[in-house]
Amino acid sequence: MPAKKAKGDGANGLSRREFLAGASAAGAALAGTPAATAQTAADAARPVPPSGARLAREQGAPEGYSAEEAARYFVDDPGSDVMVELIKNLDVDYVTTNAGSSFRGLHESILNYGGNRKPELITCVHEEQSVAMAHGYAKVAGKPIVAACHGTVGIQHAAMAVYNAWCDRVPVIIVAGNYLDGDERRVLEWIHAAQDCVQPIRDYIKWDDAPSSLQSFNESLVRAHKIATTPPMGPVAIVADSTVQEAPAGNARNSLPRPSPTRPPRADDAALAEIARLLVAADAPVIVADRVARDQAGVDLLVELAETLQAPVVSRRGRMNFPTAHHLNAGGNATAQADVILGLELNDTWGLVSTVPDHVQREAVRIARPNVKLVTIGSGDLFVKSNYQNFQRYYGADSSVAGDAQASLPALIEAVRSAQTRPGRAALQARERKWREARAARRADTLRAARYAWDASPISTARLTSEIWDAVREHDWALVSEPLFPSLHEIWQIERHYQYIGGSGGAGMGYGAPAAVGAALAHRDKGRLVVNIQKDGDLMYAPGALWTAAHHKIPLLSVMHNNRAYHQELMHVQRMAARRRRGVDGSAKIGTTLEDPFVDYATMAKSMGVWAAGPIEDPAKLAPVLREAVAVVAGGAPAFVDVVCQPR
């Protein structure tokens, strides 16, 4: 049977091996040819000879084999080597993956062609974990990595984590292996092949492609990276056909498309000037920020804007937007008093002015002043999909300006300064005093409230928060989870952007542990003490992430907020029972609690090679155990402490 012509061959019609055969006579002359790299897509059609170094390596036939035998048994310069080359060009440091045969070529190339370094392969035990790790990583590193998935079963496993990344506007590059050519498939490969393997996640990714040649794959991967990292950011998926991975690369190696990141769009100057005039004229302006700051510069800009206006900032905590100890860090009720609200990268604009209490009659209740002016700057309107409703309820803002908030802040600050007048300084000073007093009072209230149930068992969440804070505060720490208890954001002094990364986005269970491990991976080289306050119900979805942390020596302190329940659901069922006047004295626990038996999480963590302690039920024992765990993490390993806690 004649060997198949390699897909992805150049316009000259020669296969890679044929090209090499023809070029061998001139090999010596080509030895000094520089590698042709970083060429544009426009160069793709032009056949370019391989580099001299590569020719020297590939010319020699395997010893003892004829050319025909060599063609039957061996492949030189496989397509997946070029894929790895391109992934390196995209500055991707890691590939998270649960191994799958549909991308075995890529897997091997990462190891033996790429040297398993930039990208390094991170072994995961579930595709949900692979994508959630990439999600957490990107929020710390500020750049995406690749999550390689089996195209069919892997994509379906990954789906929930993809939805979280979509809702959280986080770039993740999913590479899905598939068997496009039915003529080549073996038995199981038919079961694990699809016409359109990305279909299950298409409603919640920004873009995807299923290229059938290596050149097309290369261009699509670079395009995917560009789209994923352009605000509003989000996950993308590219299918890596197994034949394209395993066949010789052809000329595609020599025409690698050049990455061309898109600069975040800035809001229109005239619109910013109009917003600035509104803010300066307001008596009680309030800034609400959701997924605004991409880095410390974003935090600094928001502080500058807030201080220029002496306007409080309400962070929706999609990202670390504003220092918690700052006098202008305000609680959510600040918006109720506002006459002008500036919303930055909001996901839920309607929710600033109204709410729907969970009553029998779902009636909207106004929570903002009737005449409040609400203006928004954000990139969310620039890319919306229809099926999943994470875009929230529509609200007709007084001014809605398209643009990336962080990129627009310098011009907005300048416009505010231009609109301010000298006589307004006294009002600003009075406003500053008011918010300083309010901030101090709120912190004092929180610390006072935390004293209640201090010695209780199950351990109070305020005690848990305080004890962890005491254990980590002297270190260069970072929190990589989103505890649901509000005391944390008062007790912990979160100052730097990297110290907090928000939550899952889609509220899909199974995010916590793997996203924390991914975030800790991004922090690892910085030597930070990374803390994950882990929910017990969430850990049950993807506990294997602990093994990955141990296997790859990723330092991470996980402290379990173990309320032995899917507590949100417990409250929901209790509400239904109360509403229907039946069963409130206990039935709600059926189907919502994790007891009888209790899960021994510490033993589970130990079984995966993680230092672990618990369950801790006595609050007096918490501090010494945490000190021990911190020492383990400081030594470069993960540690896990199971703490039996109050629900919230």
Add this chain to the structure above:
Amino acid sequence: MSTRAGFIAAGVSSVLAAVGASVAAQPPRGDRAVFVDYGCYQCHGYEGQGGEALRIAPSPYPFEAFAERVRRPVNEMPAYAREVLSDANLAAIYRYLRSRAEPSAEASAR
């Protein structure tokens, strides 16, 4: 309006009597069990210290206001009708909340 007033008039006086009469008769453990069984801890914490919802111990509202908020809450709290939460059990819950201690001097969040 008249129904509501009637509820308070008839219900509160009898329940107040129950609070006083049964403080000594019922052991504290029983009151806690009622508090837990009826799910109050879910939002208010096992000690009534607050969490998802407000702190309600150790100094809850006066009983009349407390009962009114349980029967006819004004916010997100579900309403607990007498059919599922008897006046006696409501009184037990109230006793439990009042029995909680103030924080010790050593307790200190940093």
